[in-house]
Amino acid sequence: MLAQQQVTALKGVGPKQAEKLHKLGLFVVQDLLFHLPLRYQDKTRLIDFEQVIVGSEALLEGEVFAQTLTRGRRNSLLVKMQSASGEMLTLRFFHFHQRQAQQFTRGKTLRVFGEVRSGPTGLEMVHPTYEFINPDAPPALDDSLTPIYPTTDGLGQISILKLVKQAIVLLKQAPLEELLPEGLLFQLQLPLLNEALLTLHEPQPTDNLQQIKQFCHPAQQRLIIEELINQQATMQQMRAQEQARHAPAFKVSTATDDLLGNLPFTLTHAQQRVWQEIQQDLTQPHPMQRLVQGDVGSGKTVLAALAAIQAAKAGYQVAIMAPTEILAEQHLQAFTEWLAPLNIPVAFLNGRMKVAEKRGMMAQIESGEAQVIIGTHALFQDAVVFHKLGLAVIDEQHRFGVHQRLALHEKNNLDDVHTHQLIMTATPIPRTLAMTAYGDLDLSVIDELPPGRKPIETAVLSNEKRFEVMQHLVAKCEQGIQAYWVCPLIEESELLHAQAAEVTASQFTEQWPDLRVGLIHGRLKGDQKAMVMNAFKAHQLDLLVATTVIEVGVNVPNASLMIIENAERLGLAQLHQLRGRVGRGDLQSHCVLLYQSPLSQTGKARLNIMRETTDGFRIAEEDLKIRGPGEVLGTKQTGGLQFRIADLKRDSEWVPIAKEWADILIHNHPGLIESLQARWIGQKIDYQHA
Numbered sequence: 001m002l003a004q005q006q007v008t009a010l011k012g013v014g015p016k017q018a019e020k021l022h023k024l025g026l027f028v029v030q031d032l033l034f035h036l037p038l039r040y041q042d043k044t045r046l047i048d049f050e051q052v053i054v055g056s057e058a059l060l061e062g063e064v065f066a067q068t069l070t071r072g073r074r075n076s077l078l079v080k081m082q083s084a085s086g087e088m089l090t091l092r093f094f095h096f097h098q099r100q101a102q103q104f105t106r107g108k109t110l111r112v113f114g115e116v117r118s119g120p121t122g123l124e125m126v127h128p129t130y131e132f133i134n135p136d137a138p139p140a141l142d143d144s145l146t147p148i149y150p151t152t153d154g155l156g157q158i159s160i161l162k163l164v165k166q167a168i169v170l171l172k173q174a175p176l177e178e179l180l181p182e183g184l185l186f187q188l189q190l191p192l193l194n195e196a197l198l199t200l201h202e203p204q205p206t207d208n209l210q211q212i213k214q215f216c217h218p219a220q221q222r223l224i225i226e227e228l229i230n231q232q233a234t235m236q237q238m239r240a241q242e243q244a245r246h247a248p249a250f251k252v253s254t255a256t257d258d259l260l261g262n263l264p265f266t267l268t269h270a271q272q273r274v275w276q277e278i279q280q281d282l283t284q285p286h287p288m289q290r291l292v293q294g295d296v297g298s299g300k301t302v303l304a305a306l307a308a309i310q311a312a313k314a315g316y317q318v319a320i321m322a323p324t325e326i327l328a329e330q331h332l333q334a335f336t337e338w339l340a341p342l343n344i345p346v347a348f349l350n351g352r353m354k355v356a357e358k359r360g361m362m363a364q365i366e367s368g369e370a371q372v373i374i375g376t377h378a379l380f381q382d383a384v385v386f387h388k389l390g391l392a393v394i395d396e397q398h399r400f401g402v403h404q405r406l407a408l409h410e411k412n413n414l415d416d417v418h419t420h421q422l423i424m425t426a427t428p429i430p431r432t433l434a435m436t437a438y439g440d441l442d443l444s445v446i447d448e449l450p451p452g453r454k455p456i457e458t459a460v461l462s463n464e465k466r467f468e469v470m471q472h473l474v475a476k477c478e479q480g481i482q483a484y485w486v487c488p489l490i491e492e493s494e495l496l497h498a499q500a501a502e503v504t505a506s507q508f509t510e511q512w513p514d515l516r517v518g519l520i521h522g523r524l525k526g527d528q529k530a531m532v533m534n535a536f537k538a539h540q541l542d543l544l545v546a547t548t549v550i551e552v553g554v555n556v557p558n559a560s561l562m563i564i565e566n567a568e569r570l571g572l573a574q575l576h577q578l579r580g581r582v583g584r585g586d587l588q589s590h591c592v593l594l595y596q597s598p599l600s601q602t603g604k605a606r607l608n609i610m611r612e613t614t615d616g617f618r619i620a621e622e623d624l625k626i627r628g629p630g631e632v633l634g635t636k637q638t639g640g641l642q643f644r645i646a647d648l649k650r651d652s653e654w655v656p657i658a659k660e661w662a663d664i665l666i667h668n669h670p671g672l673i674e675s676l677q678a679r680w681i682g683q684k685i686d687y688q689h690a
């Protein structure tokens with residue numbers, strides 16, 4: 001009932017008020033019950049002055065002892081308040097009326113609430129809430145903690161509190177349906193839903209406030225797990241739906257062995273294992289949905305090529321999607337080298353192609369003449385239609401959005417036949433996060449690098465050493481190595497990025513005219529970028545000054561030195577990606593992270609992690625803890641991870657339990673899933689169909 005009742009059913013909520021509530025994601029009365037307090041104030045007991053804790057909030061009582069007005073840059077009113085046992089506390093007001101100041105006459109009894117700080121003359125409170133009371137008949141204390149809710153413009157604390165109170169009255173009349181199985185609640189010792197909601201909106205003095213503050217109270221855990229179960233169940237449903245679909249089965253092809261025989265290397269054990277998994281998936285009449293995670297340089301491209309061969313030899317088309325032009329170019333070269341000897345033509349579609357050229361290519365894709373097509377986002381465009389798309393490979397998936405992953409289904413001319421999907425990412429994703437963000441995919445991990453790679457040595461240096469680092473770099477280049485210099489900026493403007501890189505490049509050329517310096521940034525045209533990249537690959541350039549456009553996939557084995565400026569501004573996952581551009585050949589590689597001092601303690605700790613390890617999974621775990629899932633997955637990936645209560649940074653340990661119980665629910669109580677979805681996803685953007 002409360003799940004259907006619009007917020008306008010509440011007293012005092014007209015269309016205007018409703019609109020503001022919608023802004024907070026509150027549409028029906030039930031939503032208000034799930035709008036949980038951010039924190040609580042404790043006005044249930046008076047604290048002795050000696051027992052106050054600096055930095056925490058307290059309710060105190062005392063007498064006005066003196067008041068002073070100080071004039072200065074900011075006028076302030078100071079009221080000295082004395083406790084029954086003689087201790088002093090100063091109340092400090094910056095905004096006040098003359099009349100207000102006059103009220104604080106000596107001997108009056110005050111009750112104040114606020115955060116206690118330590119000030120110039122001892123304990124003080126800045127702008128406390130206060131009331132004058134009659135000491136002989138003091139007003140009663142609150143009997144429950146005061147919740148503080150998230151608010152929005154024009155909808156303050158008091159209005160929200162009133163609305164929640166109304167919702168609670170309604171809840172007591174018509175409790176919400178319990179959707180979690182008794183067994184789960186019993187096993188984890190968690191309260192029933194209605195009980196949990198009441199505890200969180202109206203916690204009693206006997207409730208463990210410390211636990212509530214730390215978000216580990218059973219009432220909160222119960223809601224967190226319910227939300228995570230809903231998310232897991234929704235993902236599993238999507239997966240089941242996909243798996244029920246039909247896809248072409250490609251039988252194992254001997255041509256893949258031909259490629260393996262032609263390669264100058266043998267696959268690592270990890271590559272072999274993952275290739276087996278992919279090969280097996282492709283023989284099934286249901287669409288493969290596999291995510292391959294492999295650290296930078298672990299050799300994902302060759303697996304994509306093997307999969308492409310199996311599909312192409314079965315007579316189907318393959319689309320290979322790369323997030324940047326540079327990477328697409330690079331794939332074009334590698335695929336052509338590997339597939340041409342097997343008589344599989346490789347075609348290219350690029351957003352920057354001339355119109356006529358592009359039309360021609362699109363016609364070839366539609367007719368089926370183009371079989372393996374490599375491209376950028378251009379391959380997603382509506383106008384591109386495939387004749388017989390059997391396999392789509394999405395490389396460096398973290399650069400694409402979820403939407404693009406799903407939109408593929410509509411690209412095929414074949415009725416009711418779905419495309420196998422191979423998704424590759426170099427972003428190591430902690431297991432719990434992968435289960436949440438990619439619960440609808442099978443996971444493969446390439447947890448081994450090709451032999452002979454030496455771990456990159458990383459140094460963390462202050463920007464004050466910048467010139468010395470430049471000198472060192474030049475000396476190294478004179479010995480024949482190649483280097484990258486990366487200039488990230490915090491601004492989201494390509495123009496500023498480009499300028500920073502341009503300035504650095506010209507500093508080098510002015511100081512060292514013999515150094516062959518290339519410059520690459522997002523504002524260059526695709527063919528310009530490709531030219532610079534090819535020159536660097538061919539060692540016609542010693543140094544490549546770049547913005548973060550080189551982050552993904554670029555492969556130049558002779559480049560063994562990388563400098564990253566303003567490293568403190570980047571996430572660890574991104575630093576790891578960037579650093580992965582070196583250490584790709586036999587040379588010992590080095591990376592220097594330059595930071596702008598002063599650097600905070602956490603800033604230092606973060607960069608030290610980069611120095612200590614090159615293990616992408618460990619780095620990702622740290623990033624998840626420090627910066628949250630958006631940083632680890634890339635912001636575009638977090639669409640489906642907008643939780644109301646759960647927080648993957650904090651609650652990731654619940655994910656495996658939620659997954660287990662989502663399975664149980666799907667099998668034993670499938671009817672409950674829809675109710676869970678209505679409760680938790682409700683009128684929020686429906687991400688499963690987005």
Ligand code: ADP
Pocket residue numbers: 265266267268271294295296297298299300301302426450451553555584
């Ligand atoms: P990533 O996983 O980052 O996409 P790539 O596929 O670009 O890595 O591979 C990096 C380099 O390693 C390429 O030059 C590739 O040819 C090479 N490579 C791949 N697998 C092996 C292997 N098993 N042994 C040696 N070199 C390999």
Ligand code: MG
Pocket residue numbers: 300301395553
């Ligand atoms: Mg790659």
